[in-house]
Amino acid sequence: MIQMTLIQIDNYGPWTVTPRPRTESDLQILQAELFADVQRQIAAKKGLVFFTRFDNLLAVTNGLNEEDHMRIQRSIRNRYPITISMGVGAAETAHEAQRLATIALQKEGGAQSSGRKEILAINNLIENPEDSFVQAAHIDINSVTETLTDIESAFDTSFMVNKAQHYLMTKLREKGALLFFIGGDNFMSPCNGLSEEDLTNILKEIDEEIGIGLKAGIGRADNMEDAAYMADIGLEIIREGNNKEWIHVIEEL
Numbered sequence: 313m314i315q316m317t318l319i320q321i322d323n324y325g326p327w328t329v330t331p332r333p334r335t336e337s338d339l340q341i342l343q344a345e346l347f348a349d350v351q352r353q354i355a356a357k358k359g360l361v362f363f364t365r366f367d368n369l370l371a372v373t374n375g376l377n378e379e380d381h382m383r384i385q386r387s388i389r390n391r392y393p394i395t396i397s398m399g400v401g402a403a404e405t406a407h408e409a410q411r412l413a414t415i416a417l418q419k420e421g422g423a424q425s426s427g428r429k430e431i432l433a434i435n436n437l438i439e440n441p442e443d444s445f446v447q448a449a450h451i452d453i454n455s456v457t458e459t460l461t462d463i464e465s466a467f468d469t470s471f472m473v474n475k476a477q478h479y480l481m482t483k484l485r486e487k488g489a490l491l492f493f494i495g496g497d498n499f500m501s502p503c504n505g506l507s508e509e510d511l512t513n514i515l516k517e518i519d520e521e522i523g524i525g526l527k528a529g530i531g532r533a534d535n536m537e538d539a540a541y542m543a544d545i546g547l548e549i550i551r552e553g554n555n556k557e558w559i560h561v562i563e564e565l
């Protein structure tokens with residue numbers, strides 16, 4: 313099972329414009345610092361946070377219990393001008409886990425409700441460590457430096473990376489997997505239940521449809537940190553073979 317946590321800033325929309333619109337750069341700094349802060353705390357327990365929409369962060373949190381979540385909320389409240397609510401869910405696929413986490417939080421009130429503050433809404437947690445399992449795919453664009461970064465304008469490269477992201481999200485979502493941009497030409501997909509054949513077919517389809525070549529390292533572990541690390545090793549092995557493989561799975565360190 314994969315466990316996911318939705319982290320949502322409480323009443324953020326109204327706060328950004330009260331008593332008058334706050335300087336955009338300050339909001340960007342707040343969002344970036346909150347992401348880094350929550351990442352540091354969740355990473356300490358071998359989880360991983362994705363910046364998603366910044367006011368809503370999604371994290372793979374296998375290994376974090378109720379108290380771990382509460383401590384993060386308290387620490388943010390003590391140091392920031394905002395509070396965060398969380399929803400937690402665990403399921404066989406990442407899409408289902410985040411859906412359960414989201415529904416649990418939505419039941420406690422809206423994101424723009426001034427009455428909802430620092431809620432921890434747990435649908436379910438992984439109780440038995442033996443049930444904890446994460447499959448992660450680290451997906452990367454082939455030769456982005458030669459074909460885009462060193463040739464196209466920065467904005468046009470970003471546009472192409474975004475296009476690849478949209479195609480990946482669309483196809484992975486149909487299989488119950490998620491896909492997050494993690495910087496550069498890199499994407500991370502928590503993808504429990506996705507077969508190697510399905511992922512290979514998705515990468516081949518995208519190459520045919522938009523001409524962007526992708527490769528994926530896949531890692532499997534009882535926590536996100538180790539799964540992502542093994543996925544990174546898988547990518548390196550594909551590179552060593554001059555990107556001939558579409559995917560490479562690593563299950564043991």
Ligand SMILES: Nc1nc2c(ncn2[C@@H]2O[C@H](COP(=O)(O)OP(=O)(O)OP(=O)(O)O)[C@@H](O)[C@H]2O)c(=O)[nH]1
Nearest residue numbers: 452453454455456457458494495496497498551555
């Ligand atoms: N978040 C993240 N970003 C990375 C990682 N590795 C590389 N990047 C970023 O992605 C950019 C592209 O790197 P590569 O994918 O190695 O370069 P490439 O030209 O596409 O070469 P190949 O992928 O080997 O075909 C780098 O300049 C970094 O900005 C990583 O592990 N994580």
Ligand SMILES: [Mg+2]
Nearest residue numbers: 452453454455
């Ligand atoms: Mg690349």
